[in-house]
Amino acid sequence: PRLCVVGSGPAGFYTAQHILKHHGGARVDIYEKLPVPFGLVRFGVAPDHPEVKNVINAFTQTARSERCAYYGNVTVGRDVTVAELRQAYHAVVLSYGAEDNRVLGIPGENLSGVYSARAFVGWYNGLPENRDLKPDLSCETALILGHGNVALDIARMLLSPLGLLRKTDITAGSLAALACSKVKRVWLVGRRGPLQVAFTIKELREMINLPGARPVLNPADFTGLENAVKDAPRPRKRLTELMIKTALEKPGGKVMEAQAAAPREWGLKFQRSPQEVLPTADGRRARGVRMALTRLEGSGDSAKAIPTGEVEELECGLVLSSIGYRSLPLDPAVPFDTKRSIIPNSAGRVEGVPGLYCSGWVKRGPTGVIITTMNDSFDTAQSVLEDLQVGTLDVSSPREGFGAVESILRSRGVRPISFSDWEKIDAAEVARGKAAGKPREKIVDPQEMLQLIGH
Ligand SMILES: Cc1cc2nc3c(=O)[nH]c(=O)nc-3n(C[C@H](O)[C@H](O)[C@H](O)COP(=O)(O)OP(=O)(O)OC[C@H]3O[C@@H](n4cnc5c(N)ncnc54)[C@H](O)[C@@H]3O)c2cc1C
Incomplete structure (x- = not known):
């Protein structure tokens, strides 16, 4: 089966990891709005808590898996709709966090x-x-x-x-x-x-x-x-x-x-x-x-x-x-509980939309540390695996996955960033940091990131 995850924070990566580990035939694509991955691990966790960021090593392992691909610089809901993703994949997991306050x-x-x-x-x-x-x-x-x-x-x-x-x-x-x-x-x-x-x-x-x-x-x-x-x-x-x-x-x-x-x-x-x-x-x-x-x-x-x-x-x-x-609604095609600011779901299955799932802060609200998010993402992944096993998720017809999304993105002038592109940005940041005695000097301008990888 071909599956995709929207968002590359802990929820996205842990959901992908669990599915890949427990289903040898699954392929998972991860879409991320920013050029760079890891969500709040990079942009939330305090700079003086480097040990918390070690989870990035596990996420990197997942992203390097042959059955996983990362596409940064793609805003789902704008560059590609959830309906289009649902056409291209057997299942879509929304893990896009909480981008407002x-x-x-x-x-x-x-x-x-x-x-x-x-x-x-x-x-x-x-x-x-x-x-x-x-x-x-x-x-x-x-x-x-x-x-x-x-x-x-x-x-x-x-x-x-x-x-x-x-x-x-x-x-x-x-x-x-x-x-x-x-x-x-x-x-x-x-x-x-x-x-x-x-x-x-x-x-x-x-x-x-x-x-x-x-x-x-x-x-x-x-x-x-x-x-x-x-x-x-x-x-x-x-x-x-x-x-x-x-x-x-x-x-x-x-x-x-x-x-x-x-x-x-x-x-x-x-x-x-x-x-x-x-x-x-x-x-x-x-x-x-x-x-x-x-x-x-x-x-x-x-x-x-x-x-x-x-x-x-x-x-x-x-x-x-x-x-x-606070989480925001992503796309009119996705139900949203405006009172609780979450996607209504049971065990990660989005209410009323078969084949659509959610995990992380957008599933349960913006509380809890990375471990809490990990457990909750494993639960969602488990629901996906169960639905695959009992046949609620229909995988009888093949889906094109990124192939279909790629042509949509190209027609809209959007150029995704791959994980190896990110690794180039990462190396450049680490090199800049070294000169200043820091673990990295983050590049804060997305244009500069894109230039660096020749986009
Ligand atoms: C300030 C702060 C400090 C924290 N410090 C710690 C700590 O020290 N230790 C700890 O264990 N936990 C900490 N946490 C909690 C931890 O960060 C969360 O539990 C976890 O990040 C939630 O994961 P998530 O994947 O649901 O959301 P996020 O980490 O926010 O990831 C969501 C991702 O989705 C992407 N996205 C959003 N919209 C779209 C879209 N339309 N299309 C594609 N992609 C999209 C975002 O860019 C982001 O990369 C902290 C949280 C905050 C806010």
């Missing part, structure tokens, strides 16, 4: 100095669409709205000593901008309390141990919490204990001295819901955020933040909203 929906959100976490992350990671973001880092205080790992990634990027960032694959442009940054204080603000934070212990510990930055936690937020987590699941319990320890215990000698001398600081603020981004006198820039204080109704993960009626203004010149990514 949730919005705050409050006045002032569009002022200069306010950015989505997605755009900011894209900027420091060299995502072509965000390469010209030029965030204004001339203020001292930044406010990050959100208590997830992405929020902590951003706080770390804003506060890390330059010497640490210099050795990562952060783009040269972002590094230069961060070198001139005046930001020395970062508040991470959430609507709910310490028991509802979404970040994980490893990322919090990294933040607490960040050289040159001092954690500022309000002891009052944490007193009495130990009892509340006594019977909580272990990860939540350990995470809360670390926050309590940081807030309530004085660190010993050396750490205390280092923290006292730290030029930068960061902290967590709880039970504050953003109401309005406040403009400077000339109405152009953000100067702060008015917060509604909240109380919690219910407990645990399902606790709701209810405004108490009290408000507070937090001063800052930079606002980063980190309240979640």
Whole structure:
């Protein structure tokens, strides 16, 4: 059978890998909108977490398989429709991730100095669409709205000593901008309390141990919490204990001295819901955020933040909203649940469209680490394999696969990029990085990538 996957992030690659491994006769083509592969592994994962990017080695193995082909620089839904792909293949798996973000929906959100976490992350990671973001880092205080790992990634990027960032694959442009940054204080603000934070212990510990930055936690937020987590699941319990320890215990000698001398600081603020981004006198820039204080109704993960009626203004010149990514509909031919922003499916089978599947963030929503995405993609691949086995997927008539798509793309003036093309770009990036002592210097302009491979 001939199958194709749309999107070359973890979901696309893990789905392809599982199908290829368990069906010796399957051929899988992977279509990717950008010239370069790997989705958020390249454009989301923080530059100072190189170990997370090792999954690229496994993806590369898959892409080099004789039964797998990669076609970059092809936007499905624009260059080729899902209907055309369904004609060309026995099955199509949609794994195109979440390319938008949730919005705050409050006045002032569009002022200069306010950015989505997605755009900011894209900027420091060299995502072509965000390469010209030029965030204004001339203020001292930044406010990050959100208590997830992405929020902590951003706080770390804003506060890390330059010497640490210099050795990562952060783009040269972002590094230069961060070198001139005046930001020395970062508040991470959430609507709910310490028991509802979404970040994980490893990322919090990294933040607490960040050289040159001092954690500022309000002891009052944490007193009495130990009892509340006594019977909580272990990860939540350990995470809360670390926050309590940081807030309530004085660190010993050396750490205390280092923290006292730290030029930068960061902290967590709880039970504050953003109401309005406040403009400077000339109405152009953000100067702060008015917060509604909240109380919690219910407990645990399902606790709701209810405004108490009290408000507070937090001063800052930079606002980063980190309240979640969001998937977009791809093509009118594909059902889409606009409320949940996912493709409606059962076990990865798109509802009402036989032969169409989905995996990853577009299947279950934009949460979960790469391992979660891997398991979910294996589940979808399993559904495909089952449907092949029981005959729900009709493979009696041959399908042309890329042959059919190639002529469509040619007629529309689209030139796909192969995996060996990517390997040339990769080699060029690694070579450029070497000169600067970095693992790679990412090329941020797609035109430059295309020139490099002679397109
Ligand atoms: C900022 C950030 C940091 C993260 N850090 C970590 C971490 O440290 N560790 C960890 O385990 N997890 C991390 N994650 C989570 C991890 O990145 C996700 O679980 C995973 O990437 C989701 O995979 P996906 O394939 O569904 O989506 P994506 O990785 O977004 O891949 C989707 C791909 O589809 C492509 N595409 C989109 N539209 C089209 C189209 N129309 N046609 C063709 N192709 C298209 C996109 O260009 C992209 O390459 C992080 C996530 C974010 C946002």
